[in-house]
Amino acid sequence: MPVPAPGAIDCDVHVALPGTHVLVPYLDDYWREHILTRGLDRDNLDIGAYPPGSPLSARPDWRPAKGNPGTDLALLQSQLLDRVGTQYAILNCLHGAQVIFGEDLSAALCRAINDWIAAEWLDRDPRLRASIVIPMHSPELSAAEIERVAPDRRFVQVVMLVMGELPLGRRQHWPIYQAAERHGFAIGVHAGSSYRHAPTSLGWPSYYLEDYVAQSSGFAGALNSLVTEGVFVQFPRLKVVLMESGVSWLPNYMWRATKTWRAARIEVPWNKRSPAELVREHVRLTTQPFDAPSAAEVARIVAEIGSDEVLLHSTDFPHWQFDGEDAVPEGIPEALMRKILVDNPLQTYPRLS
Amino acid sequence: MARHVVASLGEIAPGDCKIVTVQGREIGVFNVGGEHFALINRCPHEGAPLCRGVLVGLAESDRPGQFRLVRQGEMLRCPWHGWEFDIRTGQSWCDPDSVRARSYAVTVEPGETLAKGPFVAETVPVSVEREYVVVEV
Numbered sequence: 001m002p003v004p005a006p007g008a009i010d011c012d013v014h015v016a017l018p019g020t021h022v023l024v025p026y027l028d029d030y031w032r033e034h035i036l037t038r039g040l041d042r043d044n045l046d047i048g049a050y051p052p053g054s055p056l057s058a059r060p061d062w063r064p065a066k067g068n069p070g071t072d073l074a075l076l077q078s079q080l081l082d083r084v085g086t087q088y089a090i091l092n093c094l095h096g097a098q099v100i101f102g103e104d105l106s107a108a109l110c111r112a113i114n115d116w117i118a119a120e121w122l123d124r125d126p127r128l129r130a131s132i133v134i135p136m137h138s139p140e141l142s143a144a145e146i147e148r149v150a151p152d153r154r155f156v157q158v159v160m161l162v163m164g165e166l167p168l169g170r171r172q173h174w175p176i177y178q179a180a181e182r183h184g185f186a187i188g189v190h191a192g193s194s195y196r197h198a199p200t201s202l203g204w205p206s207y208y209l210e211d212y213v214a215q216s217s218g219f220a221g222a223l224n225s226l227v228t229e230g231v232f233v234q235f236p237r238l239k240v241v242l243m244e245s246g247v248s249w250l251p252n253y254m255w256r257a258t259k260t261w262r263a264a265r266i267e268v269p270w271n272k273r274s275p276a277e278l279v280r281e282h283v284r285l286t287t288q289p290f291d292a293p294s295a296a297e298v299a300r301i302v303a304e305i306g307s308d309e310v311l312l313h314s315t316d317f318p319h320w321q322f323d324g325e326d327a328v329p330e331g332i333p334e335a336l337m338r339k340i341l342v343d344n345p346l347q348t349y350p351r352l353s
Numbered sequence: 354m355a356r357h358v359v360a361s362l363g364e365i366a367p368g369d370c371k372i373v374t375v376q377g378r379e380i381g382v383f384n385v386g387g388e389h390f391a392l393i394n395r396c397p398h399e400g401a402p403l404c405r406g407v408l409v410g411l412a413e414s415d416r417p418g419q420f421r422l423v424r425q426g427e428m429l430r431c432p433w434h435g436w437e438f439d440i441r442t443g444q445s446w447c448d449p450d451s452v453r454a455r456s457y458a459v460t461v462e463p464g465e466t467l468a469k470g471p472f473v474a475e476t477v478p479v480s481v482e483r484e485y486v487v488v489e490v
Contacts, residue, residue, distance in 0.1 A: 230418075264435065269413055
């Protein structure tokens with residue numbers, strides 16, 4: 001169904017670099033020369049998880065006449081923000097800079113991307129908010145970038161990919177979570193992989209179809225790691241937002257993890273509450289896509305999650321998750337509508353207020 | 354309620370359990386550091402012989418990476434699924450309000466008192482010179 005009223009907060013909107021060359025003005029002298037002499041400005045450093053030509057990566061009617069999907073502010077305004085009456089849209093820029101092996105190059109490009117987002121998007125439309133792009137395989141440099149950007153309140157979240165070098169709960173990542181918690185950023189975990197490892201636990205798949213479907217099991221693994229390693233005990237004010245996860249896998253994770261925790265919790269005695277309870281308090285999921293065959297199934301899954309605070313409205317613009325105006329999955333209970341569209345995002349992102 | 358003599362004092366060594374049948378139900382009688390406790394030998398989860406599980410301490414922690422073992426020997430781990438039960442109350446650790454094993458009051462009585470009755474001691478002969486473990490069922 002369409003978003004029923006103006007004022008919704010859209011928690012997953014994609015912007016993309018037209019090309020690495022746009023970052024050149026945002027680099028310092030050393031990195032500008034480095035990138036120009038290497039010719040990296042002519043490499044789009046695409047992350048690979050969303051091939052620009054793939055049907056999923058842009059709805060046909062949202063695809064720009066030229067250039068990559070998500071590169072045109074005017075299209076975002078006319079196709080989404082003005083049409084829906086969006087209050088805020090949280091921009092996520094997925095880019096190879098996040099996962100480049102060289103930590104310092106990765107950090108330099110991420111700094112440039114964040115400054116580019118501020119100048120080219122946030123400065124040009126007051127409805128826009130954004131996630132900080134970080135060199136996620138370098139937690140210390142990531143934390144430094146969070147500290148650097150924190151004074152700009154238009155950044156409300158830190159974005160990571162669901163599949164990186166290590167499961168997200170591992171302690172190596174904790175400097176990121178510590179910095180995020182200190183400044184009131186949510187940690188946004190988006191579908192995608194740094195491809196250090198196969199995107200399935202079985203090895204490398206052959207097809208994009210397999211890769212995209214496997215994202216939801218990646219989310220279950222990442223969430224399992226965050227919960228079990230005690231991230232929500234160590235950082236009790238932290239919220240983690242799972243973006244583009246598919247949603248309907250979540251009740252299964254909650255049951256299985258809670259059942260096993262009852263037997264094996266002595267391994268992780270810091271978790272005094274069940275995984276299901278920790279998820280309900282700390283974890284949020286964006287609503288597009290919502291993998292369910294019917295409105296009745298959507299309603300059942302929402303009931304099984306067992307909290308009206310877990311879901312956050314998203315369109316996943318310009319990815320092709322729905323047609324026409326039907327951004328809200330059929331079957332979301334009417335009583336939850338305002339929470340999903342407005343209240344839950346405001347609770348999840350304190351920097352929006 | 355009747356009082357049943359289930360063992361002589363010293364018969365159950367510290368850390369051990371004697372499984373007895375009282376009024377048709379199996380009960381595990383434990384000696385934890387000289388104190389005696391009794392739980393039904395049936396796990397409220399899936400019906401496992403609970404009292405054949407191992408007595409362990411209670412693992413606690415305030416932070417990831419921190420481990421503290423308290424109440425040593427006072428938690429009974431079910432042999433099937435590893436759920437922990439408090440030997441003193443029968444309450445499960447994971448869901449203490451709704452998942453609990455039936456527990457029974459245990460006392461140690463001198464044989465002289467027991468000789469005056471009323472008590473039931475089908476299998477444990479009572480001598481007035483000794484002390485006995487008595488379970489109320």
